[in-house]
Amino acid sequence: RVGLLDLDLYGPSLPLLVQPKDKAIRKSTKKGSGMVYPIEHEGVRLLSFGFINANSGVQGSGEKNGAAIMRGPLVVKVVAQLLKGTDWGELDVLILDLPPGTGDVHLAVCQDLALSGAVAVSTPSKLATADTRKGIEMFTSLGVPTLALVENMSYFVCEGGGKHYPFGKDKVQDDSTAKLTPTVQFPISMAANAACESAIPLCLARPESAVDELDTFETLAKIVSRELLRIHHGDTESKDCVRFPTDESNELFDIASVQLGLDSAKNDFTLRLFSKEGAVQKRIRPANLRSRDPKSGDEIKDSPFLDQKQNDPIVKLHSSSGGGGKKTSPSVTPVKVERKGRYGFA
Numbered sequence: 001r002v003g004l005l006d007l008d009l010y011g012p013s014l015p016l017l018v019q020p021k022d023k024a025i026r027k028s029t030k031k032g033s034g035m036v037y038p039i040e041h042e043g044v045r046l047l048s049f050g051f052i053n054a055n056s057g058v059q060g061s062g063e064k065n066g067a068a069i070m071r072g073p074l075v076v077k078v079v080a081q082l083l084k085g086t087d088w089g090e091l092d093v094l095i096l097d098l099p100p101g102t103g104d105v106h107l108a109v110c111q112d113l114a115l116s117g118a119v120a121v122s123t124p125s126k127l128a129t130a131d132t133r134k135g136i137e138m139f140t141s142l143g144v145p146t147l148a149l150v151e152n153m154s155y156f157v158c159e160g161g162g163k164h165y166p167f168g169k170d171k172v173q174d175d176s177t178a179k180l181t182p183t184v185q186f187p188i189s190m191a192a193n194a195a196c197e198s199a200i201p202l203c204l205a206r207p208e209s210a211v212d213e214l215d216t217f218e219t220l221a222k223i224v225s226r227e228l229l230r231i232h233h234g235d236t237e238s239k240d241c242v243r244f245p246t247d248e249s250n251e252l253f254d255i256a257s258v259q260l261g262l263d264s265a266k267n268d269f270t271l272r273l274f275s276k277e278g279a280v281q282k283r284i285r286p287a288n289l290r291s292r293d294p295k296s297g298d299e300i301k302d303s304p305f306l307d308q309k310q311n312d313p314i315v316k317l318h319s320s321s322g323g324g325g326k327k328t329s330p331s332v333t334p335v336k337v338e339r340k341g342r343y344g345f346a
Contacts, residue, residue, distance in 0.1 A: 012050035028087035117147035154185035
């Protein structure tokens with residue numbers, strides 16, 4: 001059960017690559033949901049900005065409605081609507097086709113969803129690999145692992161059967177960021193181009209001349225499914241773990257499973273972390289959290305929220321015995337906590 005969402009708002013290509021018989025987007029029957037059903041084509045549920053009615057009020061929607069000229073805030077709203085306003089039903093995998101780069105669409109997706117992983121696509125050139133490296137680094141910094149790397153237009157096979165690399169061999173694999181990532185090489189292919197031109201995906205057309213191309217797709221599918229299985233069923237140890245320096249047990253806690261809540265009685269955050277050995281709960285004072293750099297965690301000098309006399313640490317062991325701590329200024333009292341992305345909160 002697979003869904004495919006085309007989130008390239010500035011150049012939605014899915015309507016050009018597939019031609020469903022019924023392109024109508026219908027309202028969901030769930031009462032009061034305000035959601036829509038995706039289009040279903042050959043067993044895959046699809047949605048793209050290009051399928052949205054041209055009279056939706058958003059510039060650029062529809063297949064033939066001109067360029068999408070949108071500022072960042074509107075892009076974020078449209079992405080949120082496509083993600084949360086679609087009744088996908090029960091899916092095993094939802095694939096998001098993102099535009100190149102590291103812009104508003106990527107940040108909006110990473111903030112709103114706990115992504116399982118990413119597949120990076122590049123071509124064998126220094127310019128393309130530089131952009132791909134930035135994308136991998138961005139996803140890594142947001143807690144999203146790169147499951148596989150695709151080197152597109154990597155080689156071609158001549159009539160004599162020889163394999164030629166016109167842009168150089170293994171350029172993507174030689175990049176330091178990609179060395180530990182499984183890589184597949186997709187050829188320059190007349191069959192793949194014909195599939196795009198005819199709007200019949202290669203996996204459906206399956207021409208006899210596309211043996212290498214279909215084998216490459218199968219290899220990529222196996223890599224992604226294997227990595228997803230490991231992530232969701234714990235077959236490998238999580239790389240995103242933390243230790244507490246004061247903890248003598250040297251226990252590793254998985255930050256992807258962290259839970260953050262509010263202790264309304266004390267106006268504090270309650271942090272719960274989980275490991276293979278068990279779990280621990282700690283308390284974070286909002287004032288001390290505000291006095292730390294959000295990226296490094298280092299203490300900000302001369303912060304108005306820092307209590308120089310108390311010099312309290314940012315994390316304290318949670319105590320159920322109560323006790324009156326120092327009162328927190330209303331300006332830093334937590335009101336609501338929402339999960340954002342894989343391990344972020346707001």
